[in-house]
Amino acid sequence: MLETNNFFHATRIVEGYGVLKTVGEECNHLGFKKVLVITDSFLASSEHYKVLKDSLDKENVVNYLLTNVKPNPRAEDCDEMAAFAKENHVDALIALGGGSAMDQAKAVGAVVTNGKTTIEWGDTELEKKILPLICIPTTSGTGAEVTWCAVITDTKRQYKMTVGDPVHMIPTLAICDPEITLGLPKSLTASCGVDALTHCIEAYTVQVHQPITDALALKGISMISENLEKAYNDGSDRNARRNMMIASTIGGMSFISSNVGAVHAFAETVGAWFDTPHGVANSLFLPYVMEYNIPACPERFVDIACAMGLKREDGMTDEEYALKTVEYVKALNRKLNIPTIRDIKGITEENFETIAERSANNVLSADNARKITKEDYLNLIIKAYNDK
Structure with missing residues (x-):
């Protein structure tokens, strides 16, 4: 049988300082007359939203604003926004925010054109293309602006499901303006940066990687290693901020056509159960x-x-050199003041076994580089919990 690879990418990317001001023009080029902006209340009061709205108003693009976006987007909130979009006959969506806003907008777009509810489209392919979507990332971490899936929480089941489709849920346009990230708090710079690193590392090591995703993943790892600490230590470093935004987008392009593995299985479990921000959750388990x-x-x-960029000492075996990556990530987490498992409210030793079981049952576990069981997950969480 002929071995084939699929690489999904159909999102046009506009990148560089100041490109946020071009959104109105882009809407006109794309024929969008009435749009719904999906963001959170904090960003809605920011200068960045004002720039976006001014751009839309200048080009006479009718625009609405909804701000009910939570750190781990909920299915019921997606349905509520979809109803608003249908009632007001919007012809496109604009997501301004991190992965939560972009994922929520994707789910909203899916429900608008496919009907039913968000939960009904969980973990199944769509029938129709989502409403056209412009993604404007405000952090450098998720890469959601170029991915065709949305991770949405079913609060009744305490379960993170995936609404996605490689053909029908592709964002139309990504507006990647690093200007937006210049004022990003250190904590978000850190957790989102390690999130992007996780995407690249898992994309390179899962079982379904391929040459195109490999190339992207290694480039992303290199750029993050060179720039994350710089962006964290000096948030006004324009070069570091731009490189981190590019690296985040590269990470998204890489993992969406390969996959992620056990780190994300862990992260989705604690995110759905304890509402832990996704970047923090990935950071907890990555090394x-x-x-x-x-x-x-x-x-x-x-x-x-x-x-x-780690130095290989003379005589080092591959395994010894490989282990330097683990020490590098542990040290990076410390330098970036990433929380530990002990810092996460609600996670106690009493629920370790359930976390391990839910992680093992996550579909992402099947693509992990090494076969992993509930017992393995339990050993890993205990190790992470006891590692000072």
Whole structure:
């Protein structure tokens, strides 16, 4: 049988300082007359939203605003926004925010054109293309502006489901303006940056990687390693901020056509249960899952070590050099003041077993670099919890 690879990417990317001002023009070029902006209340009061609205008003694009976006978007909120979009006959959506706003907008767009409810489209392919969507990321982490899936919380089941389709849920346009990230708090710079790093590392080490995603992942790892600490230490570093935004987008392009693995299975579990922000949740588990996976593909972690710029000492085996990536990420988390598991409200030793079981049952576990069971997850969470 002929071996084939799919690489899904149909989102046009406009990148650079000041491109937020062009959204109104872009809407006119695309034929959008009436749009719904989906963001959160904080960003709705920001200068960035004002720039966006002025751009739309200048080009006579009718625009509405809804701000009920939570850190882990809820299915019921998506349905409520979809009803508003239908009632007002909007012809496009604009997501301004991090992964939560962009994921919520994707789910809204899916319900508007496909009917039913968000939960009914969970973990199944769509029938029709979503409403046209412009994504404007305000953090450098998720890469959601170029991905064709949305992770949405079903609050009744405490379960994160995926609403997605590689053909029908592709954002029309990504407006990547690093100007928006210049004022990003240190905590968000840190957790979102490690989120992007997680995307690249998992994309490179999962079982379904391919040459195109490999190239993107390694470039993303290199750019993040060179720029994340700079952006964290000096939030006004324009070069570092721009490189981090590009790296985040690269990470999204990489993992959406390969996949992610056990780190995300862990993160989705604690995110749905404890409402832990996704970037923080990934950061909690990344180095421990990396260490667990090294025996399955040490040569790939050698490539990652090279991309991180880590020095290889004379006589080092591949496994020893690969382990330097684990120490690098642990040290990076400390430098960035990333929370530990002990810092996360609600997570206690009593619920470790349930976390492990839910993580093992997550579909992402099947693509992890190394076969992983409930017992393995339990050992990893205990190790992470006890690692000071």
